[in-house]
Amino acid sequence: MPELSMLAAVFEDEGRLAIREMPTPRLNTPQDVILKVEICGICGTDLRFLAVLPVMQAKKGVILGHEYIGQVVEVGDAVGHFEPGDRVAVIPDIPCGYCSFCAEGRPNLCENMYAIGGDVDGGFAHYALAPAKALYKISPDLPVEAGAFVELLSCVLGGVQKAALLPGEDVVIIGAGPAGLVYLKVLKAAGAGRVIMVEVSPWRSEFALKAGADHVINPRQENLREAVRAITGRGAHVVVDAVGSELAAAVSVARKGGRIIMFGENHKAEATLRPHEIQGQELRILGSFIGITAFPQAVKMLESGAVKLTDLITHRLALAELPGGIAELAAGRGAKGVCFPWQ
Numbered sequence: 245m246p247e248l249s250m251l252a253a254v255f256e257d258e259g260r261l262a263i264r265e266m267p268t269p270r271l272n273t274p275q276d277v278i279l280k281v282e283i284c285g286i287c288g289t290d291l292r293f294l295a296v297l298p299v300m301q302a303k304k305g306v307i308l309g310h311e312y313i314g315q316v317v318e319v320g321d322a323v324g325h326f327e328p329g330d331r332v333a334v335i336p337d338i339p340c341g342y343c344s345f346c347a348e349g350r351p352n353l354c355e356n357m358y359a360i361g362g363d364v365d366g367g368f369a370h371y372a373l374a375p376a377k378a379l380y381k382i383s384p385d386l387p388v389e390a391g392a393f394v395e396l397l398s399c400v401l402g403g404v405q406k407a408a409l410l411p412g413e414d415v416v417i418i419g420a421g422p423a424g425l426v427y428l429k430v431l432k433a434a435g436a437g438r439v440i441m442v443e444v445s446p447w448r449s450e451f452a453l454k455a456g457a458d459h460v461i462n463p464r465q466e467n468l469r470e471a472v473r474a475i476t477g478r479g480a481h482v483v484v485d486a487v488g489s490e491l492a493a494a495v496s497v498a499r500k501g502g503r504i505i506m507f508g509e510n511h512k513a514e515a516t517l518r519p520h521e522i523q524g525q526e527l528r529i530l531g532s533f534i535g536i537t538a539f540p541q542a543v544k545m546l547e548s549g550a551v552k553l554t555d556l557i558t559h560r561l562a563l564a565e566l567p568g569g570i571a572e573l574a575a576g577r578g579a580k581g582v583c584f585p586w587q
């Protein structure tokens with residue numbers, strides 16, 4: 245039985261994350277599990293929740309953090325397939341299981357979904373409560389820092405599956421934040437030809453080159469469409485918008501017949517484009533939202549070492565350092581941040 249209180253990072257209001265003493269979670273229902281959190285990644289979503297004029301909403305008073313792994317410490321009476329000591333990753337978006345989208349096998353489109361670390365308490369804490377159906381067993385040998393990438397990789401794989409990349413095809417990734425960088429690593433591992441990243445932050449541009457990007461274009465300094473064509477000839481086969489507001493830019497760099505993955509999440513962005521650019525070039529624009537069903541593949545890729553993501557970590561933070569670290573990352577001076585709640 246864990247201690248009665250613990251430290252946690254609580255979303256207070258626009259722009260405010262507080263490190264507070266909170267009651268340690270207790271089992272609410274017989275289907276619940278209590279986890280001791282090992283590591284929790286900082287997601288672009290967390291930065292969006294915490295932005296002043298947020299572009300996504302978290303519930304006030306909730307403990308943030310949804311990219312975590314941990315050890316099972318307590319299980320409810322109805323939980324048959326986990327026991328204390330098991331190591332698990334958390335699938336933080338929880339589908340209902342009974343709506344028509346769930347029934348069609350598309351749980352990421354569930355009409356009744358809620359999110360751990362947004363709607364209910366998450367993993368920037370010593371301990372976390374999660375329903376057993378949100379947990380997925382992982383190997384005790386998985387390096388702890390790789391564990392912080394399971395959720396993000398699962399989301400990225402959702403987009404990669406839709407992109408259906410063939411070896412040698414050229415790729416443009418707009419945005420060299422953590423998601424864009426994971427796309428870079430995965431698409432390279434999948435045999436991409438040239439991978440061109442589009443980024444305005446000088447820090448991130450340099451980091452993207454070190455992480456394996458073949459070129460980085462700053463669209464404020466160069467004409468993006470021309471710069472991509474100077475490298476690829478006809479444009480990119482696959483374009484990923486990892487920002488969420490760059491549909492028009494994505495269309496401008498795609499090759500005829502290209503696929504565009506809209507991945508970044510921004511609930512307020514709007515786009516102006518000429519429909520003929522899509523129709524006349526037979527572009528395919530594919531929305532990609534989270535990646536629940538790609539979770540097992542993400543775990544397998546990290547456990548086998550098929551893709552190595554831990555060199556994307558630039559910020560290793562204790563709970564108390566989280567607000568400062570998140571501000572640094574939001575300013576574009578860092579790639580992936582992770583939190584070790586017990587440090």
Ligand SMILES: [Zn+2]
Nearest residue numbers: 287289311396
């Ligand atoms: Zn995330």
Ligand SMILES: [Zn+2]
Nearest residue numbers: 340343346354
């Ligand atoms: Zn559902």
